[in-house]
Amino acid sequence: MKERVETNKRYHGIGVSPGIAIGKAFLFSTEKLEVPAFCYLDKAKLNYEVERFTDAVSTSKAQLQKIREKMLEDSKGRGREHVRIIDAHIMMMEDDMLVSDTISHIESEGVNAEWALKTVLQSIKEFFDEIEDEYLRERGSDIEYIGDRILSNLMGRKRERMPQIDEDVIIIARDLTPTDTAQIPGSKIRGFLTDLGGRTSHTAVFARAIEIPAIVGLDDITRVVSNGDMLIVDGSSGAVVINPAPEVLEEYRKIKEEFSSYEHDLHHYTSLPAVTVDGYTMKLMGNIEFVEEVPGLMEHGAEGVGLYRTEYLYLNRRDLPSEDEHFQAYKKVAEMVAPHDTIVRTFDIGGDKLLSQMENLDEANPALGLRAIRFCLKKTDIFKTQLRGILRASVFGKVKVMFPMISGIKELRMAKAILDDARMELRKEGKAYDEDIEIGIMIEVPSAALIADLLAKEVDFFSIGTNDLLQYCLAIDRGNDHVDYLYDPLHPAILRIIKSVVRAARYAGIEVGLCGEIAGEPQYTKVLIALGLDQLSMNALSVLRVKKEVRSLNYGEILKLTEENLAEPDAADVGKLIN
Numbered sequence: 001m002k003e004r005v006e007t008n009k010r011y012h013g014i015g016v017s018p019g020i021a022i023g024k025a026f027l028f029s030t031e032k033l034e035v036p037a038f039c040y041l042d043k044a045k046l047n048y049e050v051e052r053f054t055d056a057v058s059t060s061k062a063q064l065q066k067i068r069e070k071m072l073e074d075s076k077g078r079g080r081e082h083v084r085i086i087d088a089h090i091m092m093m094e095d096d097m098l099v100s101d102t103i104s105h106i107e108s109e110g111v112n113a114e115w116a117l118k119t120v121l122q123s124i125k126e127f128f129d130e131i132e133d134e135y136l137r138e139r140g141s142d143i144e145y146i147g148d149r150i151l152s153n154l155m156g157r158k159r160e161r162m163p164q165i166d167e168d169v170i171i172i173a174r175d176l177t178p179t180d181t182a183q184i185p186g187s188k189i190r191g192f193l194t195d196l197g198g199r200t201s202h203t204a205v206f207a208r209a210i211e212i213p214a215i216v217g218l219d220d221i222t223r224v225v226s227n228g229d230m231l232i233v234d235g236s237s238g239a240v241v242i243n244p245a246p247e248v249l250e251e252y253r254k255i256k257e258e259f260s261s262y263e264h265d266l267h268h269y270t271s272l273p274a275v276t277v278d279g280y281t282m283k284l285m286g287n288i289e290f291v292e293e294v295p296g297l298m299e300h301g302a303e304g305v306g307l308y309r310t311e312y313l314y315l316n317r318r319d320l321p322s323e324d325e326h327f328q329a330y331k332k333v334a335e336m337v338a339p340h341d342t343i344v345r346t347f348d349i350g351g352d353k354l355l356s357q358m359e360n361l362d363e364a365n366p367a368l369g370l371r372a373i374r375f376c377l378k379k380t381d382i383f384k385t386q387l388r389g390i391l392r393a394s395v396f397g398k399v400k401v402m403f404p405m406i407s408g409i410k411e412l413r414m415a416k417a418i419l420d421d422a423r424m425e426l427r428k429e430g431k432a433y434d435e436d437i438e439i440g441i442m443i444e445v446p447s448a449a450l451i452a453d454l455l456a457k458e459v460d461f462f463s464i465g466t467n468d469l470l471q472y473c474l475a476i477d478r479g480n481d482h483v484d485y486l487y488d489p490l491h492p493a494i495l496r497i498i499k500s501v502v503r504a505a506r507y508a509g510i511e512v513g514l515c516g517e518i519a520g521e522p523q524y525t526k527v528l529i530a531l532g533l534d535q536l537s538m539n540a541l542s543v544l545r546v547k548k549e550v551r552s553l554n555y556g557e558i559l560k561l562t563e564e565n566l567a568e569p570d571a572a573d574v575g576k577l578i579n
């Protein structure tokens, strides 16, 4: 039994979808199945266990197919967001790593299907847990979801856990699966709180897609909250208040009203240009991972895709994506985004972030290891397959190609040489591609920033990746909480480095954008305009917010303000002066 939580108890997590939600707690079942273990089974029993297991896999696949159909029917399109994730789950159920290994385990260890599955899942899970990249690590939870479903079917438990909800509630869960979220009756849900998850977890992506406040990474909120507790969720700051006092409730109701009218007001900006009061235009583009994100992005008035992260194509599978899969994915996005640009970033995984398709590299410092372009230049066949797919898609819209993690000229030239090879092959095969496809690089390694003048002579555009640039420049691991306090986009070193990259781009006459998280945070818009960027690329939700901010600014005044302010030695002072 839980003790009743005292009034006004506050918790803090990672706010992943902004806004205020007020409502009663609804604990989404977090029941973990107790898995029975039987060993020393005879041959006949083992055959029966294998049969039970394959039946449970088939049933699970059929259930997912049904959920998938329901998602596609969803008229609001919020389900469609996750169809590819469900597809990946169905594929995982056909995967050798899971299915054959479990059958082998039943047969070699003489154990029951549940126990064999649990053991195999555990070892796959451990593999994912060691992955440093947050996004990829979270894909390990996909394994848990599908394992859980097969186990439930093996044990005759009903997996669909979402009951009828008749009043406004805040869903509390350890984590939410895409299949869970697909069944949530959206009209009654006011917010999400989860123990697990980060900015790229399913709950986060889903909450942002349906624009409901959410906080993840709360550790043990499922333990401290009881059904029916009154909750305030502040998805912007990551704060949760349990059983708030009347005056706190009143205060948040006011904030909520202000926020709602702000959000409502934002929709006026959809068709308006991102232009300052004195006529300076800023191009706002979107960051995407899935094709399903494109309609929302365009609805919010983005002028193209400034960063298409292609890692998703490589996830949740044992084989590598074929050239045709690459081609189809990029073609679809390019067609939807045309006549605007689609900047396809070649894949950015490697080091210990490799998936099952590739051998595991034992690296002590994976963030400084064989990742992104470095990996591609070692595995040129994998790289060229992707480049051929991008090139072929380039005749279906305005596609540009972008290389991540470039640290020097030699690397850039090698990457361009492979792109040339791919072009030559396609030409010989008589396959169409855009001869003038633009080539750009991400500036996210300090060495690249320092020689931006040299790199600018050999590419058509730059995109500054501040997520990594801050990590490498300030020597703070992106995933390490202990040094999170040092994360400061207004650090003078960051402002100087961005400024020098922009200057180099200007001098060479090429475009320079910025696609790290700060592009979508309105408190940095003024600084980013002052630094002279041509384009900012951000998640769909941020486009209207940043557009509103741009339209409230006066470019002439920003220019007057900045020269001396950007030279301030302390980031806090820069922030104060600028804002």
Ligand code: PEP
Binding pocket: 307, 309, 348, 444, 464, 465, 466, 467, 468, 469, 515, 516, 517
């Ligand atoms: C970045 O580093 O700023 C960036 C946009 O790339 P990613 O977050 O995918 O590493």
Ligand code: MG
Binding pocket: 404, 444, 465, 467, 468
């Ligand atoms: Mg990066």
